[in-house]
Amino acid sequence: MRIITANTNGIRSANNKGFFEWLATQDADVVCIQETKAQIDQLTDAVFTPEGYSCAYNDAEKKGYSGTAMYCRKAPNRFVTELGWDPADSEGRYIRADYDNLSVISLYMPSGSSSEAAQAKKDDFLERIYPHFVELKNEGRELIICADWNICHKEIDLKNWKGNMKNSGFLPHERAWLDKLYGEAGFVDAFREINQEAVYTWWSNRGQAYANNVGWRLDYQVITPNLVPTIRGASVYREEKFSDHAPFIMDYDFSL
Template identity: 65%
Template sequence: MFRVITCNTNGIRAAQRKGFFEWLAKQDADVVCIQETKAQEHQLVDEAFRPDGYHCYYNDAEKKGYSGTAVYAKREPSRIETKVGWDPVDSEGRYLRADFEGLSVISLYVPSGSSNEAAQARKDLFMKKFTPHMKALLDEDREFIICADWNTCHQNIDIKNWRSNQKNSGFMPHEREWLTELYDEQGWVDVFRQMTTEPDLYTWWSNRGQAWTNNTGWRLDYMLVTPGLSGTGKAFSILRDERFSDHAPVTIDFEL
């Protein structure tokens, strides 16, 4: 089995204080993808941020305390890539790709559009520009696992209050259609939904009110895989027993 974990930590130092790395040490993951580290690598001096048994890579945003991605890998990658050639991806550390033999794993943090119209415009531009990048990945002679906070729910089953959120960022029709295009036109596979159609499985809960307690959530954190990896997901879990951020870690075991 090849175990992959993805998690938006909403600040990796805050997650560390809440026990994230103690939990991670027990998971025996082959690759861990983190989004929203909110730190510069030189600030991560504690040995916890270099977990035993892993090669660790960080891609920081230029703006301090903002965005950022990371990848931890048991096997040393043959190549690391942190740029796609345009902003806001490059300046905000939103993309980190690790290449292994025949397989690449990407940690990706899609912009949120929820704060205001300008933020939504930035997200819309990202989706437009990232679509051909996704297509280009499919043209490479390798398989991909893209671990991301996509900041978008795809189907009604992926969000608790879908009726009242259809005009809100993260569940607007054109955002959902973007994911549909990646699936139906390009061939990317939401491996989690291949394994289960169970409802009420979410990965993000607002810190407002009783969203966590009542499981009023959104499924924002997906692993998309190339068609060649379709059907290779064999087990999954979403951590609900502990809470390290407003997102939950998602674990998928692949049979590769």
């Protein structure tokens, strides 16, 4: 089972940079995309509904903004795109594919870096989404949450951690939220189960951040504990640059 999560920073832009040609070589079972920045009526080209996959998009009401997508080789029992609250629904930040006893989620967390109001929106989102994850887990479902959290958890997760301790994405209360998710709620950072190295998935477009690998690990696959023994591999794809994020790939030893 191969699951890929990727923030495309505009799915049409990523397509122009070769994302879908690369994706066709990956034999992925599930693909989770964040920040599509497109309405479904702008994605009529067949490339945006890859052959052999059940595809779902959740667009933001605001054009050219946010949005998520999922491609599933095995059709799920259902796709869920509404949580019943904003901005999750109005900004298309959530898609869930439900199988019999497992759900895969594509989630795009708001960024708080632009203003105090943006950070407040992000904090509210964190508060609202946490009990949703707990509820799904308490129902006995296995979960794989593929998310651009817009948060780094530990110092190892960003190059310049000392200079970012007061910046959105590495604020103490954001990191504490992940502590709570992994501690009290019992979820697991799948990547860190098998890799303790400094690996990043996002780089600023300013300066030479990408060339010098001055990055942040913002993209995660967070899983329920029963799935930990099935982890077989994890990698970040950097040979081509489709976005300011890199695709994050994980392989598991189970099938849907």
